[in-house]
Amino acid sequence: MKRSGRLVAITNYFLENPRVHKNLPSFAEKYKAAKASISEDLDIIDQMFRAEGLGHLKRIAGSAGGVMYIPESPMEKGMEFVDQLCERLKDPDRILPGGYLYMSDLLGEPHTVREIGRIFASNFSKLDIDVVVTVATKGIPLAYAVASFLNVPVVIVRRDPKVTEGSSVSINYVSGSSRKIQTMVLPKRSLEEGSNVCIIDDFMKAGGTINGMVSLLKEFNTNVKAIGVLAEADDEEEERVVNDYMSLVKISNVDIKENFISVQRGNFI
Amino acid sequence: MKRSGRLVAITNYFLENPRVHKNLPSFAEKYKAAKASISEDLDIIDQMFRAEGLGHLKRIAGSAGGVMYIPESPMEKGMEFVDQLCERLKDPDRILPGGYLYMSDLLGEPHTVREIGRIFASNFSKLDIDVVVTVATKGIPLAYAVASFLNVPVVIVRRDPKVTEGSSVSINYVSGSSRKIQTMVLPKRSLEEGSNVCIIDDFMKAGGTINGMVSLLKEFNTNVKAIGVLAEADDEEEERVVNDYMSLVKISNVDIKENFISVQRGNFI
Numbered sequence: 114m115k116r117s118g119r120l121v122a123i124t125n126y127f128l129e130n131p132r133v134h135k136n137l138p139s140f141a142e143k144y145k146a147a148k149a150s151i152s153e154d155l156d157i158i159d160q161m162f163r164a165e166g167l168g169h170l171k172r173i174a175g176s177a178g179g180v181m182y183i184p185e186s187p188m189e190k191g192m193e194f195v196d197q198l199c200e201r202l203k204d205p206d207r208i209l210p211g212g213y214l215y216m217s218d219l220l221g222e223p224h225t226v227r228e229i230g231r232i233f234a235s236n237f238s239k240l241d242i243d244v245v246v247t248v249a250t251k252g253i254p255l256a257y258a259v260a261s262f263l264n265v266p267v268v269i270v271r272r273d274p275k276v277t278e279g280s281s282v283s284i285n286y287v288s289g290s291s292r293k294i295q296t297m298v299l300p301k302r303s304l305e306e307g308s309n310v311c312i313i314d315d316f317m318k319a320g321g322t323i324n325g326m327v328s329l330l331k332e333f334n335t336n337v338k339a340i341g342v343l344a345e346a347d348d349e350e351e352e353r354v355v356n357d358y359m360s361l362v363k364i365s366n367v368d369i370k371e372n373f374i375s376v377q378r379g380n381f382i
Numbered sequence: 383m384k385r386s387g388r389l390v391a392i393t394n395y396f397l398e399n400p401r402v403h404k405n406l407p408s409f410a411e412k413y414k415a416a417k418a419s420i421s422e423d424l425d426i427i428d429q430m431f432r433a434e435g436l437g438h439l440k441r442i443a444g445s446a447g448g449v450m451y452i453p454e455s456p457m458e459k460g461m462e463f464v465d466q467l468c469e470r471l472k473d474p475d476r477i478l479p480g481g482y483l484y485m486s487d488l489l490g491e492p493h494t495v496r497e498i499g500r501i502f503a504s505n506f507s508k509l510d511i512d513v514v515v516t517v518a519t520k521g522i523p524l525a526y527a528v529a530s531f532l533n534v535p536v537v538i539v540r541r542d543p544k545v546t547e548g549s550s551v552s553i554n555y556v557s558g559s560s561r562k563i564q565t566m567v568l569p570k571r572s573l574e575e576g577s578n579v580c581i582i583d584d585f586m587k588a589g590g591t592i593n594g595m596v597s598l599l600k601e602f603n604t605n606v607k608a609i610g611v612l613a614e615a616d617d618e619e620e621e622r623v624v625n626d627y628m629s630l631v632k633i634s635n636v637d638i639k640e641n642f643i644s645v646q647r648g649n650f651i
Contacts, residue, residue, distance in 0.1 A: 120386055121430035124393045132491075149638055161390035168617045171503040207550045217547055217569060221537055224399075224529040249519045250538065255524050269519065300486060305388055 114144045120156055127158065127170070127182035132264040136179035155180055166190045166234075184234060185261045186380065190233040195361050195378050198225075202344075202362060205372040212367040214343070214374065220251055220315060229361065230258020233313065233341040236359060236381065239261065240338045244268055244309040246330065248297065248322060252314040255343060268328055274298045282332050286325030287300070297325050306334040314339050317342040321353030327355070345379060383413045386480060388423055394429065396439070396451035401533040405448035424449055434585050435459045437504075453503060453531045457651065460501040467494075471613075471631060474641040481636040483643065485613070489520055498630065499527020502610040504577050504580065505628060505650065506532065509607045512539055512577040512581050513626050515599065516593060517566065521583040524612060539595055543567045551601050555594030568602070575603040586611040589624030596624070614648060 114122075123140060140151045151336040159170040168184040198219070218226050233255075241265050247256035248270040260267045274281050278300040288295050304310075312326050327337055340358035349364030349367040367374050383391075397482055409420045411578040418505060428439040467488070476484045488494050502524075511532050514524035517539040529536045543550050547569040557564050573579075595607055609627035616634040629648030636643050 116386065116427045117389055118430050118433075118488065120389045120425050121393045122392045122434055125397060125430075125434060127438060128394060128397055129496075151617075157386045158390050161387045162394075164387075165394060167394060173456065215548055215571070217538070217572060218535070221572075223526055223533070223537040226526065227530070249520070252520045253519070254526050254536070257492055257495065259525060261496070264492070264513040266487070267492065267523070269486070279484055300484075302484070303486060303490075308492065347393055362622075 114146065116150065116154065117142045117242075119146060119151075122155060123151075123154055124158055126290075127162075128167075130264070131168075131182050131184045131262055131316045134173070134181050134282045134297050152236065157243040167207065183238060184231065185238050186231050186235045187271065192288065192378070192382065194228050194232070195381070199274055199376045199378065202364070202376045203374050207375060208367060208369055208372065212369055214344075214364060216315070216369060217251075220254060220343075221253075223232055223254075226254045227261075229343055230260075230262055232361060233259045233311075233359070234262030235316065237311055237339045237341070240311070241309050242311045242338060244304065245268060245311050245312045245313055245327060246304075248272070248326060251316070255315060256313040259311065259341070263311075268299065268303045270297050270299050270329060273299060278303075281311045284325065284329045284332065286321060287326060288321040295325070297329050299329055304330075304333045304335055308335045309338045310335045311341065312337060313341050316346070317344070317353045317358065317360070318346045318348060320353050321360075323358070385419065387422065388413045388420075389426060392420075392423055393427055395423060396431075396607060399435075399533070400437075400451050400453045400531055402597045403448050403450050404441070408528075411616075413583045428560070435550065452507060453500065454507050455500045455504045460504065460650065461496050462649070463501070464650070468631055468645045468647065471633070471645045474565045474643060477636060477638055477641065477643065481638055483613075483633060483636060485584070486520075489523060489612075492523075495523045495527045496530075498524055498527075498612055500630070501650065502528045502580075503531030503631060506608045506610070507581055508576050509580070511580045511607060513573065513604075514580050514582055515539060515595060516582045517541070517571075517595060520585070521547055524584060525582040528580065528610070531564040532580075537568065537572045538565050539568050539598060541566060546625050547572075551598065553594065553601065555590060557594075566593070566598050567597055571603055573599075573602045577602075577604045578607045579604045580608040580610065581606060584611050585615070586624065586627065586629070587614070587615045587617060589622050590621045 129354045130340045139149050141148045162323040163169050166187045167311050171181045171183050173179050226326045244265050245260040246268045256267045342360050344362045345360040347363050359381050363376045363379045365379050406417050406420050410417045432438050435456045440450045440452050443450050513534050514525045514529040515537045525536045550567045550569045552567040596600040611629050613631045616632050628650050632648045633644050634644045
């Protein structure tokens with residue numbers, strides 16, 4: 114096969130299979146090319162991935178050597194995306210009764226969700242994450258987006274146990290904003306002991322839900338390595354129960370009377 | 383920029399932006415190349431996409447002309463994937479009390495979910511779908527996978543109304559298997575009248591839930607163009623209330639006593 118065709122095929126392979134170790138001979142065999150030619154292909158792809166802000170190819174030398182695509186997006190690209198998101202969130206039509214903000218349309222866009230996932234995955238790239246954990250419902254698409262770049266599975270915490278998931282571990286926790294006691298469950302067989310976990314959710318106010326997840330994950334003897342939320346509400350009246358987290362946007366004020374929403378970049382920079 | 387670099391960059395562009403109309407001059411400008419060279423690049427990419435079973439580039443001639451990537455996966459590739467899925471589902475460890483099957487691990491794998499999405503999107507490629515609708519919780523990742531290939535938004539039907547979604551339309555329906563009356567809600571502003579909808583869910587027994595979604599979608603004056611479920615249970619005792627659907631796998635028997643599960647390809651072929 115000619116170089117031009119190989120570049121298209123191998124580019125697709127890396128984008129579909131991030132963080133998978135692949136040795137050069139397997140490419141050489143598949144595309145009937147010399148190892149030296151494949152090596153040159155990889156240089157070209159690596160250079161373009163860096164130039165386009167898609168990450169890089171990590172080469173591993175030696176007899177067990179090979180290559181792996183590490184998706185990492187530059188900070189400026191992330192900031193540009195977050196600034197656009199902030200602009201869209203400022204639309205006063207989003208204000209709902211009670212000072213809530215309508216975000217379901219944004220979370221329904223696969224492209225937007227994917228870009229959010231790319232930013233978190235870039236930031237958590239070096240943490241050796243084994244699994245992404247989220248709580249039903251709105252965090253689910255974000256969790257899959259992050260997981261697809263990290264190439265790890267997703268585990269979903271539920272608020273109600275389901276018969277189709279077998280025996281489960283449950284905890285009770287106090288919701289930060291409503292002060293109500295709530296329940297969270299996770300199927301027993303869903304997580305391995307000692308896993309490195311990354312928690313993803315769409316929204317955090319005082320942090321009660323995330324704190325609940327942290328407690329539940331302790332029952333499974335896992336290590337919470339990172340917490341990522343799309344939006345945090347900056348509520349001065351309430352004390353936050355979670356401190357070590359990363360947010361993309363911060364909603365500091367939803368003024369129903371003045372029909373005004375104040376949204377800034379979160380703490381991800 | 384040299385052809386080799388352009389091929390990597392443009393391949394990535396198409397994979398990230400399926401079904402987006404792009405005109406040739408915009409590529410020519412971005413990569414500082416002649417339109418004729420870009421046109422040759424597109425021929426190479428189109429040929430490789432077809433060879434690798436990724437779909438094709440649709441060229442639109444004339445002054446408003448351009449190009450669009452249509453992801454379509456060949457039937458054989460889909461069958462091979464579904465056969466592997468069937469093998470994994472046959473594992474007797476999956477049997478849960480009540481004859482249910484544990485599938486959360488499979489649905490937690492971003493790569494598996496993406497391949498399932500690819501098959502549905504390929505099959506619904508010509509239906510002019512505007513939006514993918516699913517019901518919380520397990521269908522959500524599948525719905526996003528389908529939507530990402532069709533490049534359309536996802537709308538999630540909930541079983542409980544949430545204050546963060548504003549005013550909503552709700553219906554009551556009878557669940558097929560439990561014969562219980564249940565509720566489904568959808569925010570008023572989530573769907574436009576006249577949209578072409580595709581319904582995606584993880585599992586269908588008698589079809590009560592899907593039937594409920596169809597009724598709810600009627601309230602929004604939308605057209606249900608396609609229904610896709612990952613797994614259908616072949617239960618001879620119960621009459622199915624939904625007939626026109628596509629399933630990838632069919633679970634015909636979960637025998638708790640004999641510790642045996644019977645799984646076949648669904649009706650997608």
